[in-house]
Amino acid sequence: MALEAGKQAPDFTLNSTPDQKVSLSELKGRRVILAFYPADWSPVCSDQLPIYSELLPEFRRYGADIMGISVDGVWCHAAFAKDRKLRFPLLADFEPKGEVARAYDVYRKKDGFSERALFVIDREGIIHWSYVSPIGINPGADGILEALESMEGKKS
Amino acid sequence: MSLKPPVGPQDHVLGNPDAPIELVEYGDFECPFCGQAYYSVKAVQAALGDDLHFVFRNFPLAQAHPHALQAAQAAEAAGLQGRFWEMHDVLFEHQDMLDEPDLFRFAGALGLDLERFARDFASPEVAAKIRADFLSGARSGVNGTPTFFVNGERYDGSWAPQDFVAALSSLARDVAVRP
Numbered sequence: 001m002a003l004e005a006g007k008q009a010p011d012f013t014l015n016s017t018p019d020q021k022v023s024l025s026e027l028k029g030r031r032v033i034l035a036f037y038p039a040d041w042s043p044v045c046s047d048q049l050p051i052y053s054e055l056l057p058e059f060r061r062y063g064a065d066i067m068g069i070s071v072d073g074v075w076c077h078a079a080f081a082k083d084r085k086l087r088f089p090l091l092a093d094f095e096p097k098g099e100v101a102r103a104y105d106v107y108r109k110k111d112g113f114s115e116r117a118l119f120v121i122d123r124e125g126i127i128h129w130s131y132v133s134p135i136g137i138n139p140g141a142d143g144i145l146e147a148l149e150s151m152e153g154k155k156s
Numbered sequence: 157m158s159l160k161p162p163v164g165p166q167d168h169v170l171g172n173p174d175a176p177i178e179l180v181e182y183g184d185f186e187c188p189f190c191g192q193a194y195y196s197v198k199a200v201q202a203a204l205g206d207d208l209h210f211v212f213r214n215f216p217l218a219q220a221h222p223h224a225l226q227a228a229q230a231a232e233a234a235g236l237q238g239r240f241w242e243m244h245d246v247l248f249e250h251q252d253m254l255d256e257p258d259l260f261r262f263a264g265a266l267g268l269d270l271e272r273f274a275r276d277f278a279s280p281e282v283a284a285k286i287r288a289d290f291l292s293g294a295r296s297g298v299n300g301t302p303t304f305f306v307n308g309e310r311y312d313g314s315w316a317p318q319d320f321v322a323a324l325s326s327l328a329r330d331v332a333v334r335p
Contacts, residue, residue, distance in 0.1 A: 051300075
């Protein structure tokens with residue numbers, strides 16, 4: 001379950017807005033936090049992502065960018081991000097549905113959406129830390145901050 | 157999930173400092189759930205009396221709640237005049253009135269030195285205190301507002317008044333039995 005630390009993070013290209021795409025490979029040289037979550041508008045996500053939004057200055061201090069990923073489409077993401085005033089990209093793992101979640105081994109086939117899973121990826125594109133939270137529980141940010149802290153002083 | 161850092165001199169503590177139960181809330185003055193939890197905390201305080209002390213740390217989700225940060229500033233500024241808890245109560249009892257003029261009106265009603273309040277309200281020290289609270293919450297595993305810690309550990313149970321009183325009373329009895 002869930003790709004583990006030490007594995008190469010699978011590359012992907014997904015829409016972040018109706019006319020913009022983001023590829024993981026473009027972010028080489030930056031640290032990347034991927035936050036897979038089941039769905040826009042679900043009650044648990046409603047606190048998880050705003051907390052990350054408040055922590056952007058801390059993530060930046062560690063040279064890290066954060067991106068949310070769910071199977072929702074770009075227009076749904078746009079409405080959700082606007083409503084919650086999120087200040088980081090939400091990527092649409094929409095077509096083929098859940099392909100990126102599958103690549104990271106966090107897709108719940110029976111449900112048709114992803115686990116609530118976090119990945120911290122180093123500058124070389126290697127997974128440094130991953131975590132799958134019980135689906136109804138918001139994982140917060142402490143694990144991400146600890147993972148970033150443990151990378152400090154390392155080139156990667 | 158444990159509280160980092162533990163309760164210390166930087167905190168607002170209400171109640172018996174030697175109480176066996178320490179309840180810490182990370183809260184946001186504009187969050188409606190925190191508004192409900194305010195009454196749960198009052199119920200717990202009434203039920204446990206000297207067996208409890210309560211600590212409030214700021215966790216303003218400022219993007220989601222546009223008044224949360226300024227409300228936290230008002231509480232901290234009141235705290236610098238020794239009136240944190242009065243302001244904390246007024247804010248939670250008037251969650252729909254958190255515009256800046258409202259906050260200054262509350263400060264006036266509490267009899268605060270308004271010139272000093274205005275200075276502290278906008279001071280970098282107060283901003284830094286709020287941010288430090290927020291970051292300590294993020295590191296302690298706060299995953300929404302309100303999040304409670306009981307004797308240093310995250311409390312994931314129900315904070316509906318009856319449940320909260322029952323859980324903390326039972327814990328207080330357990331602590332009292334231990335030598």
